[in-house]
Structure formats: C-alpha cells, structure tokens
Amino acid sequence: xxxxGPDAILMAGLDGANWRLADYEKRGGYExxxxxxxDQVPPERVIAEVKKSALRGRGGAGFPTGLKWSFMPRQFPxxxxxVCNSDEGEPGTxxxxxxxxxxxxxxxEGMIIAGYATGSTAGYNYIHGEIWAxxxxxxxxxxxARRAGYLGRDILGSAFSFEVYAHxxxxxxxxxxxxxxxxxxxxxxxxxxxKPPFPASFGLYGKPTTVNNxxxxxxxxxxxxxxxxxxxxxGRPNNGGTKLFSVTGHVARPGNYEVRLGTPFARxxxxxxxxxxxxxxxxxxxxxxxxxxxxxxxxxATDMDYDSIAKAGSMLGSGAVIVMxxxxxxxxxxxxxxxxxxxxxxxxxxxxxxxxxxxxxxVHRIETGRGRAEDLALLDNVSDNIAGRTICALGDAAAxxxxxxxxxxxxxxxxxxxxxxxxxxxxxxxxxxxxxxAHLPPAxxxxx
Amino acid sequence: xxxxxxxxxxxREIAKYPAEHKQSAVMAALIVAQDEKxxxxxxxxxxxxxxxGMAPVAVYEVASFYNMYNLEPAGQYKLTVCTCLPCGLQxxxxxxxxxxxxxxxxxxxxxxxxxxTLKEGECMGACAMAPVVLVNNKxxxxxxxxxxLDALLDxxxxx
Numbered sequence: 001x002x003x004x005g006p007d008a009i010l011m012a013g014l015d016g017a018n019w020r021l022a023d024y025e026k027r028g029g030y031e032x033x034x035x036x037x038x039d040q041v042p043p044e045r046v047i048a049e050v051k052k053s054a055l056r057g058r059g060g061a062g063f064p065t066g067l068k069w070s071f072m073p074r075q076f077p078x079x080x081x082x083v084c085n086s087d088e089g090e091p092g093t094x095x096x097x098x099x100x101x102x103x104x105x106x107x108x109e110g111m112i113i114a115g116y117a118t119g120s121t122a123g124y125n126y127i128h129g130e131i132w133a134x135x136x137x138x139x140x141x142x143x144x145a146r147r148a149g150y151l152g153r154d155i156l157g158s159a160f161s162f163e164v165y166a167h168x169x170x171x172x173x174x175x176x177x178x179x180x181x182x183x184x185x186x187x188x189x190x191x192x193x194x195k196p197p198f199p200a201s202f203g204l205y206g207k208p209t210t211v212n213n214x215x216x217x218x219x220x221x222x223x224x225x226x227x228x229x230x231x232x233x234x235g236r237p238n239n240g241g242t243k244l245f246s247v248t249g250h251v252a253r254p255g256n257y258e259v260r261l262g263t264p265f266a267r268x269x270x271x272x273x274x275x276x277x278x279x280x281x282x283x284x285x286x287x288x289x290x291x292x293x294x295x296x297x298x299x300x301a302t303d304m305d306y307d308s309i310a311k312a313g314s315m316l317g318s319g320a321v322i323v324m325x326x327x328x329x330x331x332x333x334x335x336x337x338x339x340x341x342x343x344x345x346x347x348x349x350x351x352x353x354x355x356x357x358x359x360x361x362x363v364h365r366i367e368t369g370r371g372r373a374e375d376l377a378l379l380d381n382v383s384d385n386i387a388g389r390t391i392c393a394l395g396d397a398a399a400x401x402x403x404x405x406x407x408x409x410x411x412x413x414x415x416x417x418x419x420x421x422x423x424x425x426x427x428x429x430x431x432x433x434x435x436x437x438a439h440l441p442p443a444x445x446x447x448x
Numbered sequence: 449x450x451x452x453x454x455x456x457x458x459x460r461e462i463a464k465y466p467a468e469h470k471q472s473a474v475m476a477a478l479i480v481a482q483d484e485k486x487x488x489x490x491x492x493x494x495x496x497x498x499x500x501g502m503a504p505v506a507v508y509e510v511a512s513f514y515n516m517y518n519l520e521p522a523g524q525y526k527l528t529v530c531t532c533l534p535c536g537l538q539x540x541x542x543x544x545x546x547x548x549x550x551x552x553x554x555x556x557x558x559x560x561x562x563x564x565t566l567k568e569g570e571c572m573g574a575c576a577m578a579p580v581v582l583v584n585n586k587x588x589x590x591x592x593x594x595x596x597l598d599a600l601l602d603x604x605x606x607x
Contacts, residue, residue: 079466088573091532097573124464129516130572132586165464168476170585171516173570187471188506189513205469246576248534254576289533320575322534336533343570346513 002102005271007242008258009234010218014102019137021144024105030150032224033109036116037158043074046117050220052228054240059085059176059213060288060318062306065220071200072118072208081209082115083185084125084217087169087176091289091340092320095244095256096214100127100134103218104141108164110217112150113224115162118210122163125214126181129170138166173344177392178211180346191348192392213318215244235261239305243316247272249323250279261305268304268321279325283408287317289337290397292404293330314404329424330409331416334401335360335367341398352395355386359402371417376406449495454484458499470500474510478517482585487518515570516585523558523565525604528582530569535578543579544568546594550601563605 004011013027024030036046051066072080084107088096099107111123127135142164145151153161167185174180175190182204184190203209219241223231232240239261245268248254252273259268265284275281281296286304292314294302302312309316324333342356359382362375383399390396406413415423450458461476477496478488485492488511497504511517518526529544544555547566551559555568574580577590581600589600 089571091571092534092575093571094573094575094577128573129514129585130569130574130582131588133588167464167472168479170475170479170514171570172514184475185472186469187474187500187502187510189509205466248575248578249537254538254578256576320534322537324537328537333533336531336536340532340570 004244004256004258007234007260007263009222009242010099010106010215010244011103011256011258016102019102019104019141021105021141021148024103024109028225029105029221030109030148032221033112033116033150034156036113036224037156037160040158043117043119046113046224049228050117050223053219053223053231054228054235054238055216055219055223055231056239056306057213058215058219058243058319060090060290060315062316065212065216068200068210068212069114069118071198072120072210073201074119076119076208079122079205079207080118080120081204081207082111082118082120082123083178083181083204083209083211084111084123084214085176085178085181085211086125086127086214087181088128088214088318089130089173089176090318090320091337092246092248092285092322093288093318094246094248095319097128097131097134098256099214099218099244100131100138104134104138105145106218106221107138107214108141108145109150110220111164112155112162113220114210114212114217116160118208120162120208120210122165124165124167124185124204126167126169126175126185129168132168135166135168142166172346173340174346174392174394177394180392181211182209189346191346192394194391236305236307239307243304243319245304245319245321247321247323250276250325250328251323252276259304262308263304265299265302265304265321269323272323275323275325279327281323282326282328283324283330285314285320285322285324285401286312287315288320289322289340290393290400291315291317292400293408294404295408327424329367329422330405330412331363331367331422334405335363337401338363338398341394345394345398349390349395351386351389352398355382355395356398358382359386359398363402366413366416369416369420371413371420373417375417376410376413379406449492450481450499451484454480455499462500471502471506474500474502474507475514478507478511479585482518487521524563526565526567526582526584528567528569528572528585530572530574530578530580530582532571532575534575535580538575538578540579543581543592543594543597546597547581547601550598564601 002014055065056062172190175184177192179193180190199209235241244258257271284299285293306316338360342360345352345356347353383402386395387399412423457480458477461473465472493507497507558565579592581589
C-alpha cells in the first residue's frame, strides 16, 4: 500500500497498481457522477455544494473553486470548456504526478462533474511534457471511462454529453499559468493573455472556460459523495479538506503527504522523517519556489492552511514544502531559484524578460565573490520594478523569493559581499547546487 | 516526409480538437515528428506546417518556445538531469557530476561516439523523487543513485 498518511482521502486505498477503472469503481468511484445524473441534480446545487466545501484551487492561487465555476455563463450557446492544469512544474511540486499515476479516474470524474455543473461540452487535461508515460496512461483511462459510458454522448442515458482529451505540454513552465496554457492548447507559444477578459468569458478558442488544477478536480467526487460539510470539516473554515504536500529538500523521507488543512507544520515535517540526522532546520519555502521563504522558527509556529501561512508572511501556493537545513547557503539557493525564473520567463513583458536575467546576474556575482556594496539595494530595486508590472504572475514569482531571502537572510548576502566568502560553507555544507560559471550560456557568462 | 505510422498518430491528435482548430495538434505533431526523426529540421517543421494548414513560422515559434524540442541533432540518447533547487538539495548535482564523469561531457555536449547528449533540465515535477533523469524526453527515471545511473548507462549502451 502507498502511504500518504492517516488523513488521506484522495490517495486512500492506493497500492501503486490499482489505477484502472474497475479498481476505482471498487473504491466507490463514479458513484457521485451516477447519482447526480440519476437524480437529475440541478447544476446550481453542485456548485453550491462545492462552495460549501471551501475547496480552494490547489494549483497555487487558492481561489475558491465553487465561486470560479459560478462565473461560467449559464445561457451560452455552443462550446464551453473545462480545462485541467496538470502542467506541474513549480519547483518542489510533484503531487499531480502521483495523482495521475495512481488515481487518474478521480481526476476524470472530477472533470465530468465540473463539466455537468457548468454546462461544459468538453474537457482538456494539459499534462506536463516530462511525464510522458502518464500522458499515455491518462489516455488509456479516458478510453476506459468512454467505454463504460462515463464519457461521450448522453452519459449513462442522461441528456448530458461531455468529452475529455489529453493535451501534451513539452517543457515550458509558463504554461502552468492558465491563459498561457490556453494559448498552448491553441497550438501557439504559451504566452499569457491580458486579463480581463477572464477565461470564464473568453477562454479556449474564445469560449467560456474554467481552468482548475489536477488535485482540485480530484477532490470533487469525494465532496459530492460525502457532502460539502464533511469536506469542510476535515480542514478549517475557509480552508476545507485535505491537501497533498510535496515535502522536498533536507528531510529524511522526501515525498507526498496528504494531511488536513490546518495541520501544524511540525507534524508534516515529522511525517517526512524530520530534518536529516543531526541537522537543524534553517528555512522553509512553504508553497513552491515562487513563494516567500520563511525562517525555521516562524514555520515551526505555523499551521499548514492558506490563511495561516498567509498570516506568517508567505503563501501555501501549490503545497510544495522545500526544506533547508543549517548547511544551506541562502545565496546559493537564491541563485538557483533566480536562474529558474530567468530561464522560464516567456519574454513577453520587458520588466520580466530583462529583470529576471538582471536578478540572476547580480545574485550570481554575489555568490561567486564579486558582489558590490550597492548590490542589495539594486536587487530590491529590480524586484520592485518587476513585481506587479507584468501581464502574469511569473514576474512576481521571480521577485518574491529575492525580497524574502534578503528580508530574512540579509546577513548572508552581506557576508558574501564584504568577505568574498560564504558564511555557512564548510566541509559539512552543500555548496554544490546552483550553477558554476562554466555552465552559463556564453552571452550570460559575459554579462555575469 | 513522415511515416504512415507517424501520420496516423498525428491524425489521432487532430481528432481531439474542433475541426477548425487543427493547429491545436501542432505540439503533439512535433513530438511525433521528433520521435521519428530525432530532431526537428526546417523541412520537417515545414511538412508539419503544411499538414496542419499553418504558416511555417507559426510552427517554428512553437518548436523554439518549448524547450524539449531538439532544434539540432542530438545524441542517440538525450539525458536530461533536473538541477532545480529541491532536486539539488537532494543530490541531483552529484548525480549530474557522476554522469559528466562517466560520459566525459559537460551539460549541453554530446559524446564523441554520438551516443549521449547531456542536458540540464528545469523542474520536471518529480522533485521528491530526485535525482531524476529523463531519457529522450519520454522515459523518466527517478531516485537515481550512482549505481542506478551506471546500470542505466550500461543498459542504453547495450541497446
């Protein structure tokens, strides 16, 4: 049996091989859909139930799912789309991979129910290119569902018709942004669109569209079977249900753990085996690499839900918990994060395209002992001039780590600049990650 | 230009989208083309453009935007190692160093025998299972200790 922890509902009863339709039905799968269609439950009642559950978007923004669905126009002739965002590429996040691998039908059933609630005609699941085997497996699962009558025309003899298709990503972080993803499905560069109009009014092919994360869809069948109240009560007010957390970095057992929202961080850390033997916790990025880093003492006093983490000064984001112990050089850590955003900026907005490279080059020179006295002020200034000045949130995602690393670990950056050496480096430390100058593209190496 | 089998696969992708939006299949079509040819030469992309009724430049834009497309010939096996922060904290840089030493190449280089190209990757969404190595974009290998890396290289060499 796969063990996601005692609170698991989305990942309960999985053994690694029982992903097929028959196994899913044995676990009660597609019962919620059957009941909805048999009882002809009005779509508004489905949306009301999801609202009651306080399910919030599991991809990063944490937007209330029921509310998002209610933005879909009811009286709209023609196609409407329900899109699943499985383009999981936020550093630290690896939960959707497990969901698709071990429980793909929960995602399909969630998409069908969402399609029913919003009157959508078809769904696309955009699957991260790096997990090709799961793209093929998802297509198999779709085929199983179609053959059993859960997809296609007049599903289970009802008047509701809905299709689901898989669409492959192929290596672009920006497609995790919902409008970039829609552009990508349309066969273009995945460059985000201006909002408004929001996808609910102008989405895929210009039609009303809702984009939800894989885990969000996977929670929907459980909510419809057990009721919105039951889901809400697993978590906290405004933070319903359980959440999959990907715990990575310096822990004894990196992995995915499903816990009730509101679980203390210390408990989650314990589930992951704690920090590596004999090492003290130093810092944690609680919600994926785009979110602000927090020092150990703040994290240890925080609970894992959207509102608590926001109060502590960061965001729950995608639920990717990156753990760093005392051997971690924060300059090196930020250097690698900044490289990621530079590499993944789509190039559309000048502040992000130019600013992410600038941030990386400055952090890189500080890391390599060539920092200048004015560099920290420069990093602040460049970050401030990216954040809030771009079409999508990638700009903020590049700026937030810089601001937070400087806020909480400024002394390490100052030490690098003043002494041209690292405060934490020693025989015991992990100086390796980050990039050596030799790996820089030639243009970057000259610039840095 | 592409084999009947490849065209059959592309047709299957086209069928997923509304008839007037064949362009939606371009990403999948380029994946299929790359599987067959190993990389995307201009004439391959031109063929895909013609097949989908797109302007060639619109296909080049897509091929150059998504970083798993090979715009130049690569080794028989492209090995991509994720070195992002979470993977790096869990030893992926040691894994990368091991591969570099075993293959005698740096990131972005191909071995003299044309067998292996080594690439540095960004987040693959498998962070807790680091180190992660992707072979030819399609096959993910996780929890790659040095012993498992050696076994993988041996297996690929034998093929």
